[in-house]
Amino acid sequence: MAKKPTKDTGTLSGGQVFSYSLGDVANNLTFMMTSMFLMVYMTDIAGLSAGVAGTIYGVTKIWAGVADLIAGQTVDRINTRWGRLRPWLLFGSTPLAIVFVLLFSVPAGLSPALTIAWIFLFDALFQLAYSFVNIPYGSLSAAMTQDSVDRSKLSGARSIANALTGVVLSAIVAPQFQDTTGDNVRLQFTLTTVALGIVAIVLYLICFKNAREVVPRSATKISLKRTLKMIRHNRPLIVLCLAAFFLLAAIFTMNAVGLYYARYVLGNAGWFTFLALAQTVGTVIVASLVPGITSRYGKRNGYIGAAMIAISAFVLIYFVPDGNLPIAIVAWFLFGLGSGGTNALMFSMQADTVDYGEWKTGVRAEGGSYSVLSFIRKSGQGVGGWAGAALIGAYGYVAQADVQDATAEQGIRLATGLLPAFLAVAATVVMIWYNLSVDDHTKIVRDLNARRSEGAVSTAYGVEADRVVIEELGDARNLLLRPREEGILPVVTIFELEGAGASEIGPAVAAKLGVKYVPQKFSSDEVAEVDTQALFSDSGFERWLRTVSYTGTQDADMARALDYAEDHSIAEQNRLELLKFAEDGAVIRGRNGAYVLGRAVGGLHVRLTAPLKMRIERVRSKTGLSQSDAESRIAVEDRVRAEMSRNLYQWDPNTDEYYDLVINTGTVTYEQVVDAIVGFYRSKYPESDSKASPTS
Template sequence: MSFTVEAGTRRLRLPHYLGYASGDAANNLAFSMTSLFLLVYYTDVVGMSAAAAGTLFLVIRVWDAFADVFAGRVVDATMTRWGKFRPFFLFGAVPLMLLSVATFTVPALAEGATAVLLAYLTYGLLGLVYSLVNIPYGSLASAMTQVPEERGRLAGFRMIGTASTMILLALVVAPQLQRFQGDPDGLQQSLLVTTALFGVVGVLLYLFLFRTATEQVPRTVAKVSLKQSLGTLRRNQPLMVLCVASLAFLCGMFALTTAQAYYARDVLQNANYIIVLTLLSSGAIFLIAPFIPWVIRTVGKKHGFVGFGAIGVVGGVVISLGPPSVPVVPLVGFGLVGVAVAGVNTLMWALEADTVEYGEWRTGVRTEGTTYALFSFTRKLGQAVGGAAAAYAIGIGGYVANAPAQSEAALWWITAAAGFLPAAFILVGIVLFLRYPLTEAAFAEMVEQTRARRADTRAGERKEVP
């Protein structure tokens, strides 16, 4: 079904897409830095056990999830001369990047139990400020356009921003892990310089996002009350299905992300393999993103989600069964998971934007902030559960920090955390998502009805003016 642009709005141009990509690149200079390397940092530099670090991840990421809900309410209650979302990029960039540096400075500030307490404090504050920047960023897409293909393209550019940053992180940080293996002080100093440089780059990227972002989808209510937000969420079945299915999928994705550095360094016996694994698991987005609008047009978001997810299940099994002595086999598995993550994650963002329209169609109120916050809440829970599950699995295997070699049991559990565990979570996500009710045709009809209702409201308001 063809889609028309609503009166008063315009088609997005390349600067809008590039600006949106730069926003997620900046987000991931903080977010993916912790997802990829914070567990290694806590075990090998701070000196925590894998189990203690896993508990920290679980506690702080659940805290982050509730911080997302708080941030969603702040966003829905905000309206300024810069718009609803853009001010958060302007004022949140510097605090977020400073906290990212602080999170990787724990041993330089304290030791022992105090260092662990400081790790909770810095990581917890990072999560709160990240929510206050990321929730408006994610909510922005639904306010930029209602055209499905443009939303798919925005999601694709967003994932390109994510993948670019993750590849950059691997290229910069992986050699440091290899060079300073067994030298926690050297690794600490190296990461301090690295995160400081990333902080400067991140602030510049947020400023570019602020400059290029546009909020043009009409809204009937500028500031949304808590009652209106909750009423919209209660009646939004597509959002609920998307959240529970995404939770399972993201548990698998973050389990793999958490175990990836250990798999490269200890199973494949070379930390520089992190670069290869990241290129395979994150670089796939450069191949997949251009085809997402085509996937949406031909098979729809729902079937695309299920199909990409199935590829991920196969990839996880290949990682676990592939012999490390023949690295090409598990590398193929990482590539398959990369295709799955690229496809499903990109479709998730487009699906979430669609649920905003569904909520407005049911209630007459747009709640981008709260809707995205609930979706992000489940993403943070996925990060918490997936990251903690991988950390616990590594701990069960008997991982020993800074040891020249790990036991066979430790290597098996690291491999399972990178392969079987993600495959199982993704399979559950596929089964849950089969209940998603919103088709492409139904979405287009729903948006047209909402537009007509808005037009009737505006006409009625004009008649009441004396």
């Protein structure tokens, strides 16, 4: 829902979103450089064998998972005048850039042992330094705004920045690997990484300058004991982690040796840019389609379908004729579709396993759940890179050669094609055992909602939870909001399509029932008084940004955990507020009241609607907006309110089954609507006490 813009809170500006995305550009100038090009640097410039290079790549990627855990436990323990998170961008970016440059600056003339030690040391330091910048950067989105819609926009911008950075980086770096025998090739890479490091520092500083930590950090802490308790009974999470291991191994097998393919199979290292672009286009396209895929086929089936596309891409990569760039582009495009789809659905399913873990064990562990998945994914990345390098080494790859013999080329084809296809098949087979369907998750979320409300009421009265639950009545209500001996006070929730009249009807109902009126938390009218444009600035591009949230990112697990934990925290705070309002009777507008208080004894839930044309005229009459602006305001309000409900409670407030009454206010007067609601309430709950003094 739109909210009142202030100096420190409110809808984020386009400049803030763009500045935040620059932080991910900075991240990926270094992260993607090591993911896509470090392997080739180690073999063709530093002179290591493919097997040794692969071992270093594998070990340091697994270490990166450990580094993420260390950073996650450390970053917010220090508070400064700039906040807890932003200082890591300010002070951590320069050390990160320095170790990044040193990693790609192996001195000539070092012995093989010293070369191995140099790369291993600085790669390990790089992974640690990167974690201490990337973890606070990812956490920053939840500190910039409590609005889940705004946070989705930030993560969407991050995803697009991630995709574009990969293409630009490949265009700059890949051609440099066409000839790795020149006298100045080492200096060339040092200068390249120096330039990338400087650009990264500048972008981090821009992100630091324009970001503001206005929300106290409230995410759940990672507890090993709680996490292990949850994992033991969380089959969907175990299956998802195993599938993620094989899938990331497949992706990074191909990523680590993809440049070899461009250079020796296609015949031009510079063509790697076209492959990266094709992959990016595929990833972005599938990101826009994932919501539709999920609703039509379910998450597991969608994942399996996307994985099968990735498998077909890997097989096609293996069979691409030598030098045939067009077919290779098609193959990489399919790879983008498959990898982007599986990655997006993986994040979505991961959120579901958090709910399942709480439902099964009573332990909610976003941080622990996502940290486990993050470590497994990093391990898969490491194993994949190691396997790809080991395979080309076993087939006789010769570093710095202008061409490879048929056996070595076959090894490159296997490492970019059939080996990742085999790993992707393993990920697909594992996912068959994922047993948490969309319907199952919906039931789990409803059950958790009931448990949380019961627990909140029992805590408020200091009684056992079973004492606030009675035998289910005919209307499926069984949650007592107050002790039975104190009787029932009216509780009415009202949800409306914008312009259906709730702001007039709600207070009138409250007055007749003798209870207080609680307006919706963020009033559209208040926002309109400050800045009318804030109500209809939700452009198609911004909605698309939210759709592609986190799609394609390979290193945002902990950021997603914090976002999900923040949504849960906001939802639970709203639950407590609603139960407090309802304790002495209330008419509550919005606030997801029909969902949170759905099982409350004495509750009546109403949805108001009206024809669009009439709603437009009502908004125009109240605000003085033009017809087009009023229509835009209505569209944004209805869309964003529903989107926030889905983010916070995984429910659609426009679903009629959650309401006792659905009234078209376009065919009757407001007074008649008020009388209908009050009369229906008194008929439904004749024993209720409606004689309390109304308050507002």
